[in-house]
Structures are given as C-alpha cells and as structure tokens.
Amino acid sequence: MTPAEVRPTTKRVVSLDAARAITIALMIFMDHPTIITALPDFLVHPEWHGFRLPDLVFPAFIWIAGVSLAYSVSRKKDLDFKAATIVFLRRIAMLFLVGLALNLAKYGLPLRYLGVLQRIALALLIAWPFTRSKIRWVLVGAAALLVAHGAVLLLVGAPGVNAGDLSQRAANVSGWVDTTLLGLPHTYQGAGFDPEGVLGTLSAGAQALLGLAVGMWLIRYPDSVRRVGLVALGGTGLAALGWLLAAALDLPINKQLWTPTFVLVSSGICTLALAAMYYLADLRGNERWLSWLVPLGRNALLVYVGSQMLVVAARYTPIPGTEMRFFPGAGHILARYIGLAPASLALSAAEVAMWFVVAGWLHRRKIYLKL
Numbered sequence: 001m002t003p004a005e006v007r008p009t010t011k012r013v014v015s016l017d018a019a020r021a022i023t024i025a026l027m028i029f030m031d032h033p034t035i036i037t038a039l040p041d042f043l044v045h046p047e048w049h050g051f052r053l054p055d056l057v058f059p060a061f062i063w064i065a066g067v068s069l070a071y072s073v074s075r076k077k078d079l080d081f082k083a084a085t086i087v088f089l090r091r092i093a094m095l096f097l098v099g100l101a102l103n104l105a106k107y108g109l110p111l112r113y114l115g116v117l118q119r120i121a122l123a124l125l126i127a128w129p130f131t132r133s134k135i136r137w138v139l140v141g142a143a144a145l146l147v148a149h150g151a152v153l154l155l156v157g158a159p160g161v162n163a164g165d166l167s168q169r170a171a172n173v174s175g176w177v178d179t180t181l182l183g184l185p186h187t188y189q190g191a192g193f194d195p196e197g198v199l200g201t202l203s204a205g206a207q208a209l210l211g212l213a214v215g216m217w218l219i220r221y222p223d224s225v226r227r228v229g230l231v232a233l234g235g236t237g238l239a240a241l242g243w244l245l246a247a248a249l250d251l252p253i254n255k256q257l258w259t260p261t262f263v264l265v266s267s268g269i270c271t272l273a274l275a276a277m278y279y280l281a282d283l284r285g286n287e288r289w290l291s292w293l294v295p296l297g298r299n300a301l302l303v304y305v306g307s308q309m310l311v312v313a314a315r316y317t318p319i320p321g322t323e324m325r326f327f328p329g330a331g332h333i334l335a336r337y338i339g340l341a342p343a344s345l346a347l348s349a350a351e352v353a354m355w356f357v358v359a360g361w362l363h364r365r366k367i368y369l370k371l
Contacts, residue, residue: 012294013071013218013278013282014281014282014287014290014291014294015274015277015278015280015281015282015290016064016067016068016071016274016278016297017290017293017294017297017298018277018281018290018291018293018294018297019060019064019270019273019274019277019297020061020064020068020296020297020298020300021293021294021295021296021297021300022293022297023057023060023061023064023300024061024296024297024300024303024304024355025296025352025355025356026053026054026056026057027057027058027061027304028303028304028307028348028351028352028355029348029349029351029352030043030053030054030057030348031054031057031307032307032311032327032347032348032351033331033344033345033348034327034328034330034331034332034343034344034347034348035328035331035332035335035340035341035343035344036344037340038335038339038340038341038343038344039341039344039345040341045255048167048168048169048254048256049166049252049253049254050252050253050254051253051255051262051265051266055255055262055266056266056269056270058116058119058255059207059255059258059262059263059266059267059270060266060270061116061120062119062120062123062204062207062208062211063207063208063210063211063266063267063270063271064211064270064274065120065123065124065208065211066123066124066127066207066208066209066210066211066212066213066214066215067211067212067214067215067218067274068211068215069124069127069128069131069208069211069212069215070131070211070212070214070215070216070218070219071215071219073131073132074219077132081132085128088128089125091371092121092124092125093121094371095117095118095120095121095124095371096117096118096121096122098117098305098371099115099116099117099118099121100113100115100118102115102117102305102308102309103115105308105309105312106308106312107189110185110186110190111186112186112187112188112189112194113182113186114182114188114194114196114197114198115196116196116304117304118196119196119200119201119204122201122204122205123201123204123205123207123208124208125205126145126201126204126205126208126209127205127208127209127211127212130209130212131212135213135216135217138209138212138213138216139209139210139213141206141209142205142206142207142209142210142213143206145202145203145205145206145209146202146203146206146260146263146264147260148202149199149200149202149203149206149258149259149260150249150251150259150260152173152199153166153173153174153199153251153257153259154249154250154251156173157173158171158172158173158175158176159176161173161176164250166251166252166254166257166259169191169193169256170191170192170193172193172257173199174193174197174198174199174200174257175187175192175193175194175197177197177198177199178192178193178194178197178198178199179192179193181198182194182197182198193256195255195256195258196258199257199258200257200258201258203258203259203260203262203263204258204263206260206263207263207266207267210238210263210267210271211267211270214231214234214271214274217230217231218231218278222282223283225279225283228275228278228279228283229275231271231274231275231278232271232272232275232276234271235267235268235269235270235271235272235273235274235275236268236272237268238264238265238267238268238271239264239265239267239268239269239272240268241264241268242260242261242262242263242264242265242266242268243261243265245260245261245264246261246265249261253265277290294363295356295359295360295362295363295364296355296356296359296360298359298363298368299359299362299363299367299368299369301369301370301371302359302362302368302369303355303358303359305369306355306358307351307355310351311327314326314327314330315327319333330347331343331344331347334346334347
C-alpha cells in the first residue's frame with residue numbers, strides 16, 4: 001500500500017481513543033498499589049516468566065501508539081516526508097526527555113537512561129521509516145526484528161551464562177548488554193538489568209510495527225465488516241503463534257525481557273480487542289458505548305505523567321500526626337478498617353476515578369497535551 005492508496009482520515013476513531021483510555025486506566029490501577037503483597041496473583045506481574053493481566057498494559061501502549069501513528073501519517077500524507085520526519089524527530093526527542101525527567105524525579109541520580117516513555121519513543125522511531133511503505137513490508141520489518149531479537153536471546157551467551165539461558169534476571173545476555181552499553185549505575189535501580197533495556201527495544205519496535213500495520217489496514221478499509229473480521233482473525237493467529245513458539249523454541253513469554261513471544265501474544269490480544277471495539281463503535285455506530293472513555297484517551301500522556309508525579313509527591317508528603325507518607329501510608333491506614341487488599345484496590349480505583357474527572361475537565365475545554 002503506497003501513500004496514495006491510503007485515504008486521509010480526519011474523523012477520530014472512537015475505539016482507538018477508548019482503547020488508549022482503558023490502557024492508561026489499567027496502568028494507573030495496577031502500577032500504583034499501596035500494598036502489593038496483599039493483591040491476588042492475577043493483578044501482579046509474575047516474578048520472571050509468565051503472562052498476567054498487568055503484563056498486557058505496557059505493550060498495549062506501544063501497539064496503540066503504532067496504530068495511532070498510521071492515522072497521524074494519513075492525516076498529513078501530503079506533507080513532504082523530510083519535513084514530516086523533522087517534526088516527528090522533535091516529538092520523539094521531547095518524549096524521550098520527558099521520560100528522563102520522570103526518571104530523575106522517581107529515582108534520582110545516577111540517572112536511569114531508559115524507561116516507559118523512552119521505550120515508546122524508540123519503538124516509534126523504529127516504526128517511522130515504514131510509515132509510507134506497503135503493509136507487507138511493515139510486517140516483514142516486524143518479523144525481522146522479532147527473529148533478530150529471538151536469535152540473540154537463544155544463540156548468544158553472556159560471561160558465565162550459556163547461550164539461551166534466560167532463567168535468571170541477574171544473569172542473561174540482555175542484562176549483560178544493558179550493563180555494557182548503559183553502565184551499571186544507569187540501569188534500573190543499578191541492578192545491571194533494565195526491563196526497558198537495549199535488546200528488548202528490537203521487539204518493542206516490532207510491536208509498534210504490528211500496530212502500524214493494523215492502523216494502515218483500518219484506514220484502507222474503514223467500513224468493511226469483512227476486513228475488520230480479518231483483523232480479528234489475525235490477532236487470534238498472532239496470540240496463538242506466540243504461545244506455540246514459546247513451547248516449541250523454549251523462548252519464554254517474558255515482559256521484562258520483552259521476548260518475541262511476549263510481543264506476539266500481547267499484540268494478538270490487543271489486535272483482537274481493538275477489532276471488537278472498532279466493530280462495535282466505529283462500524284455499527286454505537287459510539288455512545290465507548291465515548292465516555294474518549295477524554296481520558298485523548299490526554300493519556302498528560303494523565304500518565306501526572307499520575308507518576310503524583311505518586312512521587314505522595315512518597316514525600318507526610319500524613320499529619322504520623323510518621324508515614326501518603327504513599328503507601330494511606331493504604332495501611334485504610335486497611336485497618338477494610339483489609340489489606342480492599343484498601344490497596346480502593347485507593348488505586350480512586351486515583352483512576354480522579355484522573356477521569358481531570359481528563360473530562362480538560363476535554364470540555366479542549367486542552368490536550370501533544371508533543
């Protein structure tokens with residue numbers, strides 16, 4: 001599909017904004033538990049290998065960013081590619097710098113170089129050269145990145161670690177690359193391994209490309225129930241392929257390593273979910289079912305940054321009359337009355353509700369944070 005074949009679209013896709021809103025709401029809800037040890041297992045990341053609900057949130061952000069990139073490029077398809085690239089690179093640089101600023105606020109010095117926003121920025125940077133390519137080349141690019149990352153994980157060892165040994169967080173080829181390239185003090189908590197590390201960026205880029213391909217497809221066939229059905233079928237196939245390869249190649253589904261199998265499973269689920277939401281809201285005209293989510297989805301970046309800074313502030317703000325800080329102290333105080341797990345879940349839900357209110361207020365005034 002060449003640029004000329006992609007019809008520009010100005011109408012916002014309700015399902016895409018809603019998907020982004022659900023993702024940021026889940027990220028806040030699951031990322032800020034005050035008493036994590038009290039939560040049920042399905043709401044907590046696995047210790048190492050495995051896949052649970054919280055593991056879907058971050059890859060969904062990257063995948064949705066890829067879909068959104070397709071729509072953004074479609075709306076500006078007449079803009080010279082060089083000029084568009086300059087604008088895009090400025091946005092990526094700003095996103096990366098905001099991520100560094102958040103790291104400084106959260107972890108202090110020495111500065112952690114990589115993180116959530118940095119990974120999104122780098123994944124989109126990888127996807128950008130494919131934005132005016134045909135869909136098949138976008139998919140070929142994603143496959144090449146997944147194969148390259150998988151080959152390194154399975155065939156390359158690290159000092160004292162056999163090739164393909166991914167059993168430990170502290171000793172594997174991904175951690176060795178992070179330590180070598182970033183420096184031990186600049187990895188996550190100085191542990192010599194970064195869950196948003198260098199090697200995982202390859203598969204993160206593939207995830208953005210898979211989202212980009214879906215976005216291109218929906219732009220090309222915006223009103224076809226059959227074509228949306230093919231998207232859903234493709235998502236099911238991706239998820240199944242990820243599970244099969246994890247067993248066949250002994251390549252575990254692991255978020256912290258961002259393994260290719262993890263990308264296939266999470267991208268497949270995201271594809272299937274968006275196809276269902278797109279059919280419901282954008283094809284069948286039931287926008288009202290999802291439109292209440294739109295304000296949060298349109299200001300996802302602002303809400304994410306705000307939620308991160310809120311937690312940082314809460315960690316330093318004392319609760320009057322106690323020696324505790326609001327985070328996580330408020331959860332422990334509430335737990336005296338309703339129990340540990342309900343207290344943690346209630347506070348997380350309250351924060352999500354608060355950001356829904358903030359996003360609604362901003363939406364009514366047409367205030368959006370765009371880089």
